[in-house]
Structure formats: C-alpha cells, structure tokens
Amino acid sequence: MLSASLMLAWATVCVAETEITIGVYHFPPVAGVGPDGEPTGLVGDLVDALEQTHENNSFRVVHTSPKRRFLDFDAGLYDVIFFESPNWGWTDKEVTISRPILADEELYVALKKPGRDLSFFDDISKRSIVAISGYHYGFAGFETDNSVLQRRFNIEFSDSHSRSLELIKADRPSVAEVAIVSYSYLQMHLAEHPEDWSKLLISDKPDQRYQLSIIARQDGPASAEKMMQLLAPLVKNGQYRRLVEKWGLQLPAGFLTSFEAQQASGVLNGH
Template sequence: MAILVAAIMLATAPVRANETEITVGVYHFPPIASVNSDGKVEGFLGGLLEVLEQIHPDVSFHIIHTSPKRRHLDFDAGLYDVIFFQSPDWGWTEKDVDITRPILADEELYVALKKPGRDSSFFNDLRNRSIVAISGYYYGFTGYETDNSVLEEKFNIEFSDSHTRNMNLIKADRPSVAEVAIISRSYLQKHFAQHPQDRDKLLISNEPDQRYQLSIIARKGGAPSADEMLRLLAPLVDDGRYRQLVENWGLRLPAGFLTSFEAP
C-alpha cells in the first residue's frame, strides 16, 4: 500500500527569525491524510500539524502534494528528507534511512458486495476475482509489488486513486470490473459513520490483507532527523492529545505504545 506523508527541512533561510519551516509532502491516504483543492492538508495529519504548530510557535509547515507512485522517486531525487506514517515494508528497507519506533497502526481489509451464500471464503483466491486497488499502494496479496504492469499479468486488477470510487464500483455490482476492493479499517469506519446503510450491503473479510505499524522515516544525515520529529511529537504523547487524535480518526496506536515516552 500503501501512505503517504513526507517532511522536508528547507535549506533556505527561515521565514522569520529563529523559525524552522518544514515542507510536508502529502499523498492521498485517507483518513490519515489528503490534500483539498486549496492545497490544505486534511484528515488525521491535518489535525496533527495544526496542533504541532500551536505548541511549537518556532516551527511552521508548508504542504507539498506528492503521490503514492512518486514517493520513492521524490525521496531519491532529494525533494524531501522525512516521511511520516510509513511501514518499512513499503519500499524503504533497502534505502539509506533511519526508522523511528512505530507511532500509528491500521490494517487493510477485503471488501465485496454481500450476496446470499457469499461468506469470507470469497476472498480465499483473489486470482479468480476482479480487483480494484489504489495505484502505488503496497498490498499483502501482491507480495508488496507495485508495478502495475506486473500486477496486471498476475491478477484481474483495475487501478484507481480513490477509495470512494472503489467503494462505488463494489456497490454498483459490476463483477466484470470489480468484485473485491482493499480498504483500510479506519476508512471503513469513517465510511460507515457517514453511510450506515452500507453496513448491511458489504461483506468484509475476517482476516486482513495486511496489518501495518507506521513510523517516521528519515534520510540518514538529513535535517530534520526522525528523532527531531519525535521531539516535536513528544509533548502531545505525554499529555494524551496524540492518543485522542488517533482515536478520533478511527486509527490505532501500535501494541505496546506507552502513554508517554522520552523522545531520543
């Protein structure tokens, strides 16, 4: 799948005296993050950045829109140095990066139209299903392959850039186009809160496609470092506001995440 959010410390002079400007690249990964038509970041990340600016008046965030497919190319090109809410399994393990402790958790589930006689075994062999997925996301059933041409050879798969479109394709009951979508648990919770009638229309897998714990990943030797970003986050963890933000968006803290921590 897989997220998502990158931060760049600009090498230029600060906007104001003693102010640090961090440019944040965001790709569409709801409800964790999205960018609206005005270029403003929304979702969990939007709320988090707003609070971080409130408690750190010497820090400002500038939003840059990237995409799931471009995230690694942009990193390799030096366009950003820090990326938030990523699993190391999403293409980072072979790069020269430092990875923080996990700070967020979620999982991806298979979704289909509920029909008589159809149960979770419907998801057992996805090679026999028509699938709709987000281009550039990492998925467990693909072995974390993200090359569309490779995936099209192995699966009957269509790509999009919108969970809303994927959900609508499933509900439209067009099996030649889409029988199965892969959608995060947090997005499903948000969707059902807004469309409670869909609970009885959709079949959700018992087992996830993948469970992931998301970290901050930084370029080795870059600025800001992952540890520096944790220091910015630490006050919100200590006073419980980070946990509240996570829960408000239907997300989860990783197993063993403490109510407070001493940032490095």
C-alpha cells in the same frame, strides 16, 4: 561592541526557524490534501498541533502521490513523511525511521449476494480486484508496478477508497469483485453510509496489518528521532492520542507506556 555583536549573532542562530518539509499523499483518513492544498486527516491535524507547539519550526507540506512519493523524496522535494511502513519501499533508502506510532489494517470487501460468504475471500487471485495505484498490498507481495500486477491479477486501478467501494456496489464482476480498504476508512464510510452495512461483505482476515512510523531523510533538517522529540509534548498531554482516536485509528500496542519509559530514560531528549 564586537563581543556584543557576536553574542547577538549567536542568539539569532539559536532561535532561527527550522523549515521541515513533509510529504503528503491521499491515504484517508490518515492523510490527504484538500482543494486549498492544505493537509487533511490525521496528518493535517498533527501538522497544526506541531506548529502551535514548536514556534521555532515551520512545517511546509509537499503534495505527492502514492506512486510518486519515492521519486519526489529522491529528488529532495521533501524530507519527512509521516505514517509509513518501512516495508513499503523505504528499506533501501538513506533514511532514519522512528518506532511505530500508528496501527491499522486493510480488509477485503465484496458485494453481499445470496450464497456468498467469507470463503469468497479465500483466494482473491481468482477474483477481479480493485486496488489503489501505488499502494502496497499483502496479496501482491507489496509489488507496486502496475504492469506486473496486471500480468499476475485481474486488477483495476482506483485513485481512492471511495471509488473502489463505488465500483464494488456497481456490481460489475468483470471489473471489480473485491476491493482492499483500510479498516479505519471502512469504519468512517459505514458511519456516514450505514445503509452499506447490508450491502457489503467484509473479510474477517486482513490483507495486511501495519504499524506506521515517521521516515526522515538521513541528512535532512530533522531526523526521525528529532521528529519524535517534537511529537513528545503532544503524546505527554494526550493530544496525539485524541487526534488518533478522532480519525478512528489506533496506537500500536504498548505505545503510551513504552513512550513514557523512553522519555524517562532520556532517549527522546537526545541524552
């Protein structure tokens, strides 16, 4: 009986559910949090797909903000965050980082006016800028301290791409002449508001291009490598690619072929 009890206890441990806490902040269409507290955007779809694929793992979402995400991580409120660039303040933290799994870029947007062309964006430090508080921007050297940014630039802080575009269309040059908006969000916005094609001047050069990874706590319940293992079935059956494309986002160049090569070599299986 003792042997049977030990075997039962061992089996129970083996199938015990692992809870993985995921930090999510407003970063559409990559991520967001709905009125019911549930994740939206690509992250929302991905969490649903992971829950359906891996019954022995539960994924609890922790709502954070662009400014607060590092404090909340340091406080241990969540252990994993999807779709972050290591350059956005993670390099000095005890984390594991996956290879890039998503790509996007941010563009400058202004109001179309007679005589205004793309040279308007040549030096945006001369313009009044609207930017989202807590986001990292190329033009600012990835500085996120609002007080520093206000000393260096004529800058207004927004809480969403939607509000940033509304400020641009309001034509108040003293408040906002240039907004920085992600390519994926801009495509989504223009699909929903095609009339804005004739209203907005969009830069042909990005503020930054980024490749985004999974970042996980070094001593947490799931490393970045473990998260890639959980993602593997969704990549293999094409579901991850379909979710990315659904939200107008892009996979990094060579992602699928390199993923298949790594899987074949056993890297993603922990060998």
